[in-house]
Amino acid sequence: MSALPRVPRLTLVRVFWRCLFLQAAWNRRGMQNLGFAYAIAPALRALYPEPARREEALARHLRFFNCHPYMAAAILGGAIHHEERVAAGLEPAEGPLRYKTTLQGPLAALGDGFFWTALRPFFGALAAVGALLAGWPAVVATLVVYNAIHLFLRIGLFRAAYAGGDAIVGRIARLGLPVAADRLRRAGAALCGLAAAIVVVRGAALSGLGAGAAAAAAAVAGYLALARGARLLPAAYVAALLAVGAAALAGRFHGGS
Amino acid sequence: MEYLVLAVVAGLAAVERKGFLQAMLSRPIALAPLAGWALGDLRGGLLVAPPLELFWLGAVNLGAALPVHEALGTAAIAGGAVLAARALGVPVSPDVALLAVLVCAPLALAGRKADRLVEIWNERLADRAERQLAAGHPRAAVRCNVYGLALPFAIAAVLAPLGAALAATLIPRLLRAAPAAAEPLQHGFFAFAALACASGAKALRARAAPGFFYAALGAAVAVSIAVALGRRLGT
Numbered sequence: 001m002s003a004l005p006r007v008p009r010l011t012l013v014r015v016f017w018r019c020l021f022l023q024a025a026w027n028r029r030g031m032q033n034l035g036f037a038y039a040i041a042p043a044l045r046a047l048y049p050e051p052a053r054r055e056e057a058l059a060r061h062l063r064f065f066n067c068h069p070y071m072a073a074a075i076l077g078g079a080i081h082h083e084e085r086v087a088a089g090l091e092p093a094e095g096p097l098r099y100k101t102t103l104q105g106p107l108a109a110l111g112d113g114f115f116w117t118a119l120r121p122f123f124g125a126l127a128a129v130g131a132l133l134a135g136w137p138a139v140v141a142t143l144v145v146y147n148a149i150h151l152f153l154r155i156g157l158f159r160a161a162y163a164g165g166d167a168i169v170g171r172i173a174r175l176g177l178p179v180a181a182d183r184l185r186r187a188g189a190a191l192c193g194l195a196a197a198i199v200v201v202r203g204a205a206l207s208g209l210g211a212g213a214a215a216a217a218a219a220v221a222g223y224l225a226l227a228r229g230a231r232l233l234p235a236a237y238v239a240a241l242l243a244v245g246a247a248a249l250a251g252r253f254h255g256g257s
Numbered sequence: 258m259e260y261l262v263l264a265v266v267a268g269l270a271a272v273e274r275k276g277f278l279q280a281m282l283s284r285p286i287a288l289a290p291l292a293g294w295a296l297g298d299l300r301g302g303l304l305v306a307p308p309l310e311l312f313w314l315g316a317v318n319l320g321a322a323l324p325v326h327e328a329l330g331t332a333a334i335a336g337g338a339v340l341a342a343r344a345l346g347v348p349v350s351p352d353v354a355l356l357a358v359l360v361c362a363p364l365a366l367a368g369r370k371a372d373r374l375v376e377i378w379n380e381r382l383a384d385r386a387e388r389q390l391a392a393g394h395p396r397a398a399v400r401c402n403v404y405g406l407a408l409p410f411a412i413a414a415v416l417a418p419l420g421a422a423l424a425a426t427l428i429p430r431l432l433r434a435a436p437a438a439a440e441p442l443q444h445g446f447f448a449f450a451a452l453a454c455a456s457g458a459k460a461l462r463a464r465a466a467p468g469f470f471y472a473a474l475g476a477a478v479a480v481s482i483a484v485a486l487g488r489r490l491g492t
Binding site: 033 | 275277278281287306307312317363380383390399402437447449453461462463465474
């Protein structure tokens with residue numbers, strides 16, 4: 001047993017930068033295994049000067065791994081925390097693997113539920129409404145805010161897990177992500193309704209009441225159809241072509257009368 | 258040159274979408290204006306960005322499930338709309354935008370199929386990394402990860418300009434042959450954009466989503482009508 005070796009700060013920054021490439025070689029067998037090994041490699045080089053131990057450590061991080069790419073920062077930070085203990089002889093070599101295996105599933109579910117199906121769609125809808133009302137500056141502002149939140153959480157999770165190891169579980173639980181996700185989804189749905197209203201009004205203003213009516217019908221009936229299992233792309237073709245056909249018929253009728 | 262620029266933009270977006278960062282830069286709301294700007298028509302890209310973002314709001318990478326390749330579709334649509342409008346000598350209008358959507362949107366499905374090929378390619382990279390590590394080359398082993406960025410880049414860089422070229426060839430011919438079609442096509446664009454909003458609300462997977470969607474739609478339309486009537490009565 002020896003004093004706890006620490007990974008240098010600059011190396012931690014390098015590991016974090018590399019974790020942005022976590023899914024570069026995503027594959028069905030090991031999923032993010034290669035990305036995880038790529039990210040943690042500089043830390044392992046700092047912790048294990050002997051090539052044999054370093055390769056052994058790298059081999060255990062080449063095993064199956066899959067998590068949400070943002071939440072994986074917490075697992076990466078915690079894995080380095082455990083590797084430091086392994087290098088010092090305070091923990092068996094299975095320690096980091098146990099940590100990864102235990103947390104990857106729950107954090108993947110949490111990350112998918114919060115980031116992918118709530119936060120990002122909410123900001124997507126917000127940016128869309130902003131673009132319709134105020135143009136590109138609104139898009140830029142929305143993306144800046146989204147990425148401030150995303151990077152703050154990603155860096156924060158990495159740092160907290162590196163410092164506290166398993167204690168990260170309690171800290172993530174205190175964030176209340178599922179409750180926030182639910183609110184974001186409702187707000188996102190309302191933004192989509194607002195966007196639809198802007199499209200209806202703009203259609204009526206630019207191309208006449210017929211275009212506004214076609215847009216309103218597509219929004220109302222479209223949601224019902226999609227909720228009943230209609231496929232997205234065919235539904236889009238049907239909605240667009242029905243509106244084109246109706247407008248062409250109306251034009252011919254007016255032209256003929 | 259325009260197609261080369263579009264190829265680079267589409268390729269980088271495909272990399273950002275999954276392999277690196279994932280900061281929403283490859284989402285339609287960012288990518289369409291970027292592609293438009295790169296081709297010299299920011300406003301053209303901005304016209305298609307909101308409907309495409311909402312249309313593909315549910316395109317997310319959950320676990321091993323593969324979503325449609327919204328970045329590839331968007332790059333082709335935005336590029337196709339801008340280049341077709343340029344060929345016609347007009348700014349991107351709703352009729353041109355709708356035709357670009359109809360021509361290029363299926364590329365998003367083709368992109369999903371291509372993503373399967375990428376996964377198979379990446380499995381080979383993972384095998385190679387294991388072999389390199391067994392041979393005592395840990396640096397070479399982990400470097401295999403970044404090679405995984407090459408194929409998504411190449412696929413998008415080839416397919417997006419092809420889609421845009423098809424749109425830029427077909428759309429001007431169609432609109433020159435049938436100029437009367439422009440107005441009905443504008444109606445179609447607004448119908449597509451409204452359906453995209455419904456698709457966005459549906460993608461949010463909330464039980465209360467329909468209530469919030471319809472309430473916001475109804476309230477905002479009612480307010481707009483009231484404001485318009487008020488203005489008319491005031492004049």
